[in-house]
Amino acid sequence: MGTYxxxxxxxxxxxxxxxxxxxxxxxxxxxxxxxxxxxxxxxIAEGRRSAAAAVLDRTGGALDGAVLxxxxxxxxxxxxxxxxxEVNYLGVVELLEAWRPALAAADRAKVVVxxxxxxxxxxxxxxxxxxxxxxxxxxxxxxxxxxxxxMAPSFxxxxxxxxxxxxxxxxxxxxxxxxxxxxLNALAPGAxxxxxxxxxxATPAEARRIKxxxxxxxxxxxxxxxxxxxxxxxSDAADFLCGSVVFxxxxxxxxxxxxxxxxxxxxxxxxxxxxxxxEFRTGT
Ligand code: NAI
Numbered sequence: 001m002g003t004y005x006x007x008x009x010x011x012x013x014x015x016x017x018x019x020x021x022x023x024x025x026x027x028x029x030x031x032x033x034x035x036x037x038x039x040x041x042x043x044i045a046e047g048r049r050s051a052a053a054a055v056l057d058r059t060g061g062a063l064d065g066a067v068l069x070x071x072x073x074x075x076x077x078x079x080x081x082x083x084x085x086e087v088n089y090l091g092v093v094e095l096l097e098a099w100r101p102a103l104a105a106a107d108r109a110k111v112v113v114x115x116x117x118x119x120x121x122x123x124x125x126x127x128x129x130x131x132x133x134x135x136x137x138x139x140x141x142x143x144x145x146x147x148x149x150x151m152a153p154s155f156x157x158x159x160x161x162x163x164x165x166x167x168x169x170x171x172x173x174x175x176x177x178x179x180x181x182x183x184l185n186a187l188a189p190g191a192x193x194x195x196x197x198x199x200x201x202a203t204p205a206e207a208r209r210i211k212x213x214x215x216x217x218x219x220x221x222x223x224x225x226x227x228x229x230x231x232x233x234x235s236d237a238a239d240f241l242c243g244s245v246v247f248x249x250x251x252x253x254x255x256x257x258x259x260x261x262x263x264x265x266x267x268x269x270x271x272x273x274x275x276x277x278x279e280f281r282t283g284t
Pocket of ligand 1: 008010013031034040041063068069070071072073087088115117188190191193195197
């Protein structure tokens with residue numbers, strides 16, 4: 001049986017993951033701003049530091065896996081954009097960096113980060129905000145979002161999930177992660193019936209927008225099903241999964257982006273491709 005850290009453990013998909021892992025007999029350390037083994041506010045640096053340390057204190061040095069589900073959806077106001085940037089992006093990367101040695105100390109540890117299909121289905125998310133988040137400059141990301149007015153929190157959400165997915169893909173394949181035996185991947189759900197979605201459905205205009213959104217399979221996803229995907233991505237069956245963003249979204253991503261990926265490396269980028277081949281071979 002393993003020891004797992006789960007953020008966002010008090011509600012929605014995080015809570016469903018905790019229940020499944022505990023049913024299977026694993027030890028789970030839940031992290032949340034409320035009702036958790038480790039109560040911490042991931043929207044502030046000190047909260048992230050104390051959450052990371054408190055989890056490590058409880059592990060005895062090795063962590064078999066982590067699930068990063070704490071997150072906030074869009075709601076009105078600039079403060080919401082800040083919360084989204086801090087929790088959805090820094091609340092993932094800072095905790096995982098602190099936990100990396102404990103994950104490396106376990107045998108074939110697995111990490112699942114909650115992304116979203118907003119990464120590919122929300123148009124016009126500003127690249128500057130994504131880049132600022134990857135540079136961990138929240139103030140700069142907020143400035144890049146300011147000109148979008150009341151749409152800013154929605155774009156903050158999209159930017160936070162694109163940034164965290166890129167961080168996962170870039171980080172997963174490095175010597176410190178894949179090379180240390182850690183499998184780092186992301187799960188990108190579509191609209192799933194959790195308190196986060198219910199909050200958005202409570203606003204009539206938002207509800208209309210969400211219900212009009214193309215979902216080829218129809219309806220909303222179920223948190224229990226997504227929890228089953230997470231548990232699968234933590235299992236031995238996922239030993240060969242590394243740096244993937246797994247979409248479980250009823251087909252919305254495929255509806256909008258079917259022709260965008262997979263796509264061969266174009267001739268113009270062949271040099272970069274060959275350079276990456278060499279880098280891998282020589283370990284530089
Ligand atoms: P939820 O609202 O049910 O649960 C989120 C949890 O995060 C809550 O327990 C909340 O207390 C915690 N949290 C929020 N702010 C925090 C903070 N400052 N410090 C510590 N914990 C904090 O949401 P849900 O739907 O289960 O979302 C889980 C993840 O899945 C999130 O990252 C979300 O962005 C993502 N997601 C959700 C979708 C949906 O339709 N529900 C769709 C795509 C992605």
